[in-house]
Amino acid sequence: MTETARKSILLVEDEENLHDALRLNLELENYQVTSAYDGTQALKAVKAEYFDLVILDVMLPGIDGINVAETIRVQQNPVPILMLSARDTSADRILGLKKGADDYLNKPFNLEELLLRVQKLIDKNQKLQERNHIAEKYSFGKNTIDFKAQEAFNTKNERFSLSKKETMLLKLLIENKNEVVKREKILQAVWGYQVYPNTRTIDNFILNFRKYFEDDSRNPKHFHSVRGVGYKYTE
Numbered sequence: 001m002t003e004t005a006r007k008s009i010l011l012v013e014d015e016e017n018l019h020d021a022l023r024l025n026l027e028l029e030n031y032q033v034t035s036a037y038d039g040t041q042a043l044k045a046v047k048a049e050y051f052d053l054v055i056l057d058v059m060l061p062g063i064d065g066i067n068v069a070e071t072i073r074v075q076q077n078p079v080p081i082l083m084l085s086a087r088d089t090s091a092d093r094i095l096g097l098k099k100g101a102d103d104y105l106n107k108p109f110n111l112e113e114l115l116l117r118v119q120k121l122i123d124k125n126q127k128l129q130e131r132n133h134i135a136e137k138y139s140f141g142k143n144t145i146d147f148k149a150q151e152a153f154n155t156k157n158e159r160f161s162l163s164k165k166e167t168m169l170l171k172l173l174i175e176n177k178n179e180v181v182k183r184e185k186i187l188q189a190v191w192g193y194q195v196y197p198n199t200r201t202i203d204n205f206i207l208n209f210r211k212y213f214e215d216d217s218r219n220p221k222h223f224h225s226v227r228g229v230g231y232k233y234t235e
């Protein structure tokens with residue numbers, strides 16, 4: 001395995017002995033480990049860096065693990081989270097999963113089981129990213145979109161620029177080609193959980209996409225509204 005292929009893990013655990021033991025074992029499995037000992041450090045790290053996984057203890061000084069998970073999700077960060085907790089009640093487990101954890105392990109846990117779950121979560125996330133990956137440039141009909149440059153060429157081969165939100169929405173719809181993307185998902189992904197715009201905002205974006213990319217914007221071939229549910233892109 002080359003250095004660049006190493007997967008990175010943020011380890012958030014305040015009990016030092018356990019922290020060191022986990023870190024050592026994860027490093028032996030060839031993971032790149034970043035340490036955090038409280039919620040504030042953890043949130044700072046996830047904002048500053050990309051991680052393939054976060055191992056997150058629930059009981060932490062200051063901001064607890066549940067709040068850390070919730071904040072990570074509010075910030076639109078889809079990083080997989082494996083939560084660790086000494087509390088062994090299903091209510092806690094459900095709360096953890098609700099707030100954004102992908103998996104949950106009670107302490108004391110079997111190290112081998114933890115390593116297996118870590119690997120599974122990372123693999124699953126990798127596959128998801130590969131499936132959804134689209135190239136920097138995407139062509140359909142006579143149109144081409146350049147996501148990186150935030151610009152497009154329409155059917156008449158006219159070049160024009162796209163706003164950041166237009167680019168994000170186009171990418172989201174195209175990545176989910178032939179599937180209805182729910183209104184809520186669009187609002188979360190493009191506008192963020194907390195600032196919900198007027199629901200007509202998305203309609204206006206779709207109307208613009210039709211003007212940009214459709215031969216006949218009244219009979220759209222590519223950008224469809226599904227009444228009361230969401231929107232769909234077809235090639």
Ligand code: CA
Binds near residue numbers: 057
């Ligand atoms: Ca703890």
